[in-house]
Amino acid sequence: MESAEYVVVGGGVVGTATAWSLAGRGAEVTLLEANELASGASGGPGRRGVRAGGRDLRELPLARRAQELWPELDTLLGAPTGYQRDGRLSLYDVEIAGTSGWQSLPAKVQAQQAAGVPCEIVDRARLDEMQPGIADEVEFALYTPNDGTADHPATTRAFAKAAVERGATIAEHTGVTRFSPNEDGSVVLHLDGGDRLKATRGVVLAANRSIPRLLLDSAGVTLPMWEKATQVTFVAAPTGFALNHAVGHPRRSLSVKMTDEGSVMLSGGRPGGWDPVTGVGTPDPVVLRTALADLAATLPALSDVDVLAVDNNRADTSTTDLIPVIDTVPGMASVFVGTGWSGHGFALAPAVAEAFTNWALDGERPDSVRPFTFERLGATRPN
Known part of the structure; x- marks a missing residue:
């Protein structure tokens, strides 16, 4: 042996x-x-989020340490990870019960900063400068500058x-x-x-x-635990459209990123169909329609975009x-x-x-x- x-x-x-x-x-x-x-x-x-913003408070020490390590990885590993630190904007439009409303932002900032995760509240005027094209009803955003994405x-x-x-x-x-x-x-x-x-x-x-x-x-x-395969959608970006930062909308469970090829990637946690025995995922048309509607409501320039691909063949586990x-x-x-x-x-x-x-x-x-x-x-x- x-x-x-x-x-x-x-x-x-x-x-x-x-x-x-x-x-x-x-x-x-x-x-x-x-x-x-x-x-x-x-x-x-596509690209995956490397974020500390919005994490469970128990994860923040790990997230903070990970953010210290990510920028060094290409050099340490001698190979590209595709890591980019572009920052993330989490959007808040209405006040609702729980943690997805804009009145929770000062408390979130205090908790994240206490854990060593830089973040700040962005008002509407500054949001328009940082990321043009956000829907008018968005009141505030939480900006975490050290968040990023990687391959x-x-x-x-x-x-x-x-x-x-x-x-x-x-x-x-x-x-x-x-x-x-x-x-x-x-x-x-x-x-x-x-x-x-x-x-x-x-x-x-x-x-x-x-x-x-x-x-x-x-x-x-x-x-x-259980398994779920998050459904990821790729849509064509209109001419001239660009994201300066990753954009998330917690209430809508929406996350938007640009891919290296110039398309727009939608995720946010909604699962498609998944068979844990065969390990095969099946795209859910209802999830697709919901994601596209949420995208249009958040970034109106991305209304009526062409869908390039839908993928949910990679299952994760949840507690x-x-x-x-x-x-x-x-x-x-x-x-x-x-x-x-x-x-x-x-x-x-x-x-x-x-x-x-x-x-x-x-x-x-x-x-x-x-x-x-x-x-x-x-x-x-x-x-």
Whole structure:
């Protein structure tokens, strides 16, 4: 049976970033991916948000640290991630109950600034200067200047390439069926085809969709999560149209970005159809119509645009409180888990990888990941 000090399961952005980070501190690392790198939620077209604005308060320490790391990644990895720091405008038009109304903005600014995330309230006059073409009914915007976007698969592959250059081993088309811990803290991973691999110091489970099955089959732990494939739409931009910043509308669950090819990308969290058994997504025409209507109501210049493509073949996992699980398996101090990203994993990945590395090598849980426990979700523990 072959062995490595640490085994990372999952070739998405969190897994490849963790392999790179561990190898950078001299650890012997093997990464296993059941399919190909960036074949799951870490793939797909368009640009993905790298934002701290609007995050759950518990995520802000990770988000702040990630924003410190993102601008350096192209140089550190020796490959492009496509990262751009253009800032983000979150738009507010009416006052409604909860956190999506404009009267919540001073409190949001105070909380985010206290966590070290720069942000400010923008009035209508300044908004017209920063981003012409916003619908007239928008009253204010929350501007987070350090937010940006990057290329999801390019970033994942850049981390993987740099991890190999640091000495890590990556094995694609190598799935894990289950794992079993030993009394000495080592862990045996049982692979497709019957082979086994021993992790002498620890395992990082970063396979996202596969983690609930692995936890149930290996540790008897039931983790309450579900899968969803966010529907992403690409439309043609009219001549002369440009976005100076990423634009979001929290009440409408709308996020708008420009792609490198000059089209407009719509997202915001609404899922299309998804079959968790086959892993195939089906675009939902109702979601498409709603997204186009919200786009026209927010940016009138984008009314009646031509739809270029609709994609929802990349599923993520979500938890009931919409923040991830970043923890060790109950009763297994050497098996680390990162899942339930709820759409936040890409932006947080550099900071999560750093936290996993420090935790695994130094033996102490970083403060930045203390909120993300199994226990808070009522996960069923083994008898």
